[in-house]
Amino acid sequence: MKEQTNLIRRRLLASAGGAVAWAGFGGSLAHADSTEPASSSSPGPVSAEKPLPGYAKWKDANSMIVHSANTVETRRDAFGSAGITPLDRLYIRNNLTPPSEDIVKDPDSWKVEISGVKSPRSFTVAELKTLGLETVTMVLQCSGNGRGFFPHKPSGTQWTVGAAGCVSFTGVPVKAVLEATGGMADGMKYMTSTGGEEIPAGLDPNTLMVERSVPLSGIEDAILAWEVNGEALPLAHGGPLRMIVPGYAGVNNVKYVKHVAFTKDQSPAKIQQSSYRFSPIGVKGTPEYDSIWEMDPKSWITMPSDPNQPVKAGRVQITGVAMGGMSEPEKVEVSVDGGKSWKEAEFIGPDLGKYAWRSFVLSAELKPGTYQMACRVTNEDGKSQPENRVENNRGYVNNSWRDHMVAIKVA
Amino acid sequence: MKEQTNLIRRRLLASAGGAVAWAGFGGSLAHADSTEPASSSSPGPVSAEKPLPGYAKWKDANSMIVHSANTVETRRDAFGSAGITPLDRLYIRNNLTPPSEDIVKDPDSWKVEISGVKSPRSFTVAELKTLGLETVTMVLQCSGNGRGFFPHKPSGTQWTVGAAGCVSFTGVPVKAVLEATGGMADGMKYMTSTGGEEIPAGLDPNTLMVERSVPLSGIEDAILAWEVNGEALPLAHGGPLRMIVPGYAGVNNVKYVKHVAFTKDQSPAKIQQSSYRFSPIGVKGTPEYDSIWEMDPKSWITMPSDPNQPVKAGRVQITGVAMGGMSEPEKVEVSVDGGKSWKEAEFIGPDLGKYAWRSFVLSAELKPGTYQMACRVTNEDGKSQPENRVENNRGYVNNSWRDHMVAIKVA
Structure with a gap:
C-alpha cells in the first residue's frame, strides 16, 4: 500500500509540476517548458484539469494529461494494444512555443536548406517528395520520460510514462537528400538540424533555438518526414517537416526543420551544449557529459495500471509496451510480486x-490481494532494462523497471 | 486520353451511384444501400457533395467520398504511406442502418451469446477481455470494391478503390472463446455471426438481418474485437464488438456482433443465401455459387492518381498499396506503359x-507525356493479380490490374 500511496503522491506532483509553466500559456514566445524551468519541488495544491492548448485541441482529452501548453502526456492506460499509438493520443513536448498554424496550410511550399554538402541548396517539401520515400515505425520518447520517478525532483516536466508513443513517420531518407546534393562535404562529423521556431530580435539565438546535432551514425535510417501515421504531419508534431532520427530521444527529432547542416562540431546552441547532458545530480550539463542520443530498452505495464481501480479476481490479462532502443525487443518478462519472480509475456500484433x-500480454490467475506488477524487456543485443535508474541531474532516460512498477489491488 | 475520359466518366457515375440510396439518409431502418438497391444505370446529373452521416461526422471529410449514409469511400490519394489507414479515413459500408450510438457508451457491458459449443453461454465484453488478447493487422475490404469498373453496371455502390483499408484490430481470439466454452459441439461446419442491428417486428428477419457464416478454416486467426488502431471500436466500424475474420471480405466481419454460433449449415439469411454470391451476369445468387469469403491479391496506385492533375516531369515517386489476400504480398510491379513493360517496386515501412x-514505391524518370500507370502484386503462394476482372452479376471482387490503371499526364 505504500507503493500505491507513493504513486498517487507522484501523480499529484506530476500534475502540479507544470503549474508554473502553465502561466506561460498563450504567451507568444514564453518558454512554457524551458530546459531550466522553475523547480517543482514545492508542488502546492493540485491544479484543476487544464485544457488542451489550441494547436492540440484535436487530441483526445480523455487520454491526455495536460502539464502545460507545451507538455502533454498520454495516460498510462490510453496507449491501446495496436502497437502504434493513435495520433490523437500521442504526447506533445515543445521546447519553444510552436510557430503559427499557417506553416502547415501549404506544407509542400516549406523550405529546408541543406549545407555541409558538396552542392548546398534548399528544397521545398514538394521537391523532397520527388527524391525518395520511406516509412519508419518507431518510438518517439522525450528524454525526460520517467522524470517523475526521480526522488531528487529534477526540474522540468514531471512525466511518468506517457511522454512516449510509437508512430510511423513517412518522408525522404536523409541519404537520398545527400545523394541529391553531391554527398557530404569532407571532414563532417555531425548532422545538425535547426527548428523553425521564431527567435525574437535582440536575443542571442543560441540561448533559445532548437538546434540539435547527432553523430553521423544516426543518419543511416534518418528521414525528413512530412507524414505521421498516414496523415500530413500536424503542427503539434513538427509539421510541415520534421527531422526523424530513429532510435534517438525525442529532442533530436527537430520539428519545423528549416536547416540541415553537416558539421564538424556540435551546435553551439544551449540545447546542445548544456541541456540534455547526462551530468551528476547538482552538476550543470556541459559538453564533457554524454548528450542524450540513442535510447535504451524500456517497458512498462499499461493495464491494469490504476492503483485506485481494483481488478476482479480470476484471470487477468496484464498488458504493456516494450521497446528495445537500438535493436528489436526480444523478450519481455512480467512480475506480479515486485520482481521476486518473473514470467515471460507474449508479444501481440x-x-x-x-x-x-x-504490445505484450501475460495471462495471470490472480487471487484477491495487492500485487506489485513490473515488467522488463531484453533487446536482440542482449541489453536488459535495469532494476534501478541511473541518477542524473535533470532526470533523463529513466528506464528502471522498479520505478515503473504499479501496485494493483485484486478483489 | 480516352482512358482519362473514361475515368472521369466513372467518377461521375460513382458519385451519382448512391443518389437513390441517399434518399434514405436519416431514415430509421431504410436500406440505405441494400443488397439489391435501385440500379444506377441512369446516372442523371452529378449530385452536390454529400455530408458525412451523423455517426461518422468524425471522419476527415476531405479524404472521403460520401456515396450514401451507409457507404463512404476513401479517396484514392488519401491512404497515406504508413501501411495502416488512419481511422478517420477508413471507408464505411453498412448493410443496415447502424444501431443507436448508445451501444458504444458502455462497451464493456455489451453481450455476445456463444452457441454450438459444449457449454453455451453469453459473455460481456468485460468478460471477453479476461480470456485473451491478440492484435491482427489486416485489409478490410468491401466485396464490391472496384464495382465501379464493371462495364455492365452492377447494382450497388459504385466503389472504385476506396472501399478498403488496412487497420489493426485488437480483441480475443475466437479459439480462446471456444476453449472457455468447452470447445465446439460435434459436427459443426461453420461459424455464424449475427449483427446487432434492430429488425422491425412483423418482418421476416431472414430478409434483412446481417448474419454471415464462414467455414471453420476462417476461425484460425479470427478475433472478437473491441479496439481498432488502438482506439475503442467506434459505432461506424462495428463497436462495441465486431467479429473479425482476417483475410475474408468485409461482409464476413460482422458488426455489433450479438451472437456467434457454430453451425452445421450456413445462415438462412438472404445476405448469406443469395447476396454475396459469385453468380454470372444476369443470374441471381443462390447457394450453388461461391460465397464471397477469402480475398485475392490486389494492388493499386495511390499517387499520382488524379488524371486532372498533371505531374511535373523529372523524377516521380509512384506509390501504391498491395495486399496478398490469404498470404503475404511478395512482389509488386509497376508499369507506366499500360502493362507492356513492368518494373519491380520497393515495399516501404x-x-x-x-x-x-x-505501401510500395517506384522511382521513375518521366518525360512529358501521358502514362498509363498500372501495378500488379504477387503473393507468397505465387498467386498474381490478373489483368482482367472476372465478370459476375453483382460486380464483386474486382482485382483486375487493368481496371485499376490510371492515366497520368506529365508536363
Whole structure:
C-alpha cells in the first residue's frame, strides 16, 4: 500500500509540476517548458484539469494529461494494444512555443536548406517528395520520460510514462537528400538540424533555438518526414517537416526543420551544449557529459495500471509496451510480486521493426490481494532494462523497471 | 486520353451511384444501400457533395467520398504511406442502418451469446477481455470494391478503390472463446455471426438481418474485437464488438456482433443465401455459387492518381498499396506503359503480416507525356493479380490490374 500511496503522491506532483509553466500559456514566445524551468519541488495544491492548448485541441482529452501548453502526456492506460499509438493520443513536448498554424496550410511550399554538402541548396517539401520515400515505425520518447520517478525532483516536466508513443513517420531518407546534393562535404562529423521556431530580435539565438546535432551514425535510417501515421504531419508534431532520427530521444527529432547542416562540431546552441547532458545530480550539463542520443530498452505495464481501480479476481490479462532502443525487443518478462519472480509475456500484433515498441500480454490467475506488477524487456543485443535508474541531474532516460512498477489491488 | 475520359466518366457515375440510396439518409431502418438497391444505370446529373452521416461526422471529410449514409469511400490519394489507414479515413459500408450510438457508451457491458459449443453461454465484453488478447493487422475490404469498373453496371455502390483499408484490430481470439466454452459441439461446419442491428417486428428477419457464416478454416486467426488502431471500436466500424475474420471480405466481419454460433449449415439469411454470391451476369445468387469469403491479391496506385492533375516531369515517386489476400504480398510491379513493360517496386515501412497490405514505391524518370500507370502484386503462394476482372452479376471482387490503371499526364 505504500507503493500505491507513493504513486498517487507522484501523480499529484506530476500534475502540479507544470503549474508554473502553465502561466506561460498563450504567451507568444514564453518558454512554457524551458530546459531550466522553475523547480517543482514545492508542488502546492493540485491544479484543476487544464485544457488542451489550441494547436492540440484535436487530441483526445480523455487520454491526455495536460502539464502545460507545451507538455502533454498520454495516460498510462490510453496507449491501446495496436502497437502504434493513435495520433490523437500521442504526447506533445515543445521546447519553444510552436510557430503559427499557417506553416502547415501549404506544407509542400516549406523550405529546408541543406549545407555541409558538396552542392548546398534548399528544397521545398514538394521537391523532397520527388527524391525518395520511406516509412519508419518507431518510438518517439522525450528524454525526460520517467522524470517523475526521480526522488531528487529534477526540474522540468514531471512525466511518468506517457511522454512516449510509437508512430510511423513517412518522408525522404536523409541519404537520398545527400545523394541529391553531391554527398557530404569532407571532414563532417555531425548532422545538425535547426527548428523553425521564431527567435525574437535582440536575443542571442543560441540561448533559445532548437538546434540539435547527432553523430553521423544516426543518419543511416534518418528521414525528413512530412507524414505521421498516414496523415500530413500536424503542427503539434513538427509539421510541415520534421527531422526523424530513429532510435534517438525525442529532442533530436527537430520539428519545423528549416536547416540541415553537416558539421564538424556540435551546435553551439544551449540545447546542445548544456541541456540534455547526462551530468551528476547538482552538476550543470556541459559538453564533457554524454548528450542524450540513442535510447535504451524500456517497458512498462499499461493495464491494469490504476492503483485506485481494483481488478476482479480470476484471470487477468496484464498488458504493456516494450521497446528495445537500438535493436528489436526480444523478450519481455512480467512480475506480479515486485520482481521476486518473473514470467515471460507474449508479444501481440505485428513486429513493427527494431525502432518500434511491441504490445505484450501475460495471462495471470490472480487471487484477491495487492500485487506489485513490473515488467522488463531484453533487446536482440542482449541489453536488459535495469532494476534501478541511473541518477542524473535533470532526470533523463529513466528506464528502471522498479520505478515503473504499479501496485494493483485484486478483489 | 480516352482512358482519362473514361475515368472521369466513372467518377461521375460513382458519385451519382448512391443518389437513390441517399434518399434514405436519416431514415430509421431504410436500406440505405441494400443488397439489391435501385440500379444506377441512369446516372442523371452529378449530385452536390454529400455530408458525412451523423455517426461518422468524425471522419476527415476531405479524404472521403460520401456515396450514401451507409457507404463512404476513401479517396484514392488519401491512404497515406504508413501501411495502416488512419481511422478517420477508413471507408464505411453498412448493410443496415447502424444501431443507436448508445451501444458504444458502455462497451464493456455489451453481450455476445456463444452457441454450438459444449457449454453455451453469453459473455460481456468485460468478460471477453479476461480470456485473451491478440492484435491482427489486416485489409478490410468491401466485396464490391472496384464495382465501379464493371462495364455492365452492377447494382450497388459504385466503389472504385476506396472501399478498403488496412487497420489493426485488437480483441480475443475466437479459439480462446471456444476453449472457455468447452470447445465446439460435434459436427459443426461453420461459424455464424449475427449483427446487432434492430429488425422491425412483423418482418421476416431472414430478409434483412446481417448474419454471415464462414467455414471453420476462417476461425484460425479470427478475433472478437473491441479496439481498432488502438482506439475503442467506434459505432461506424462495428463497436462495441465486431467479429473479425482476417483475410475474408468485409461482409464476413460482422458488426455489433450479438451472437456467434457454430453451425452445421450456413445462415438462412438472404445476405448469406443469395447476396454475396459469385453468380454470372444476369443470374441471381443462390447457394450453388461461391460465397464471397477469402480475398485475392490486389494492388493499386495511390499517387499520382488524379488524371486532372498533371505531374511535373523529372523524377516521380509512384506509390501504391498491395495486399496478398490469404498470404503475404511478395512482389509488386509497376508499369507506366499500360502493362507492356513492368518494373519491380520497393515495399516501404514494416511488414505488417500476411493479412495486411504494404505501401510500395517506384522511382521513375518521366518525360512529358501521358502514362498509363498500372501495378500488379504477387503473393507468397505465387498467386498474381490478373489483368482482367472476372465478370459476375453483382460486380464483386474486382482485382483486375487493368481496371485499376490510371492515366497520368506529365508536363
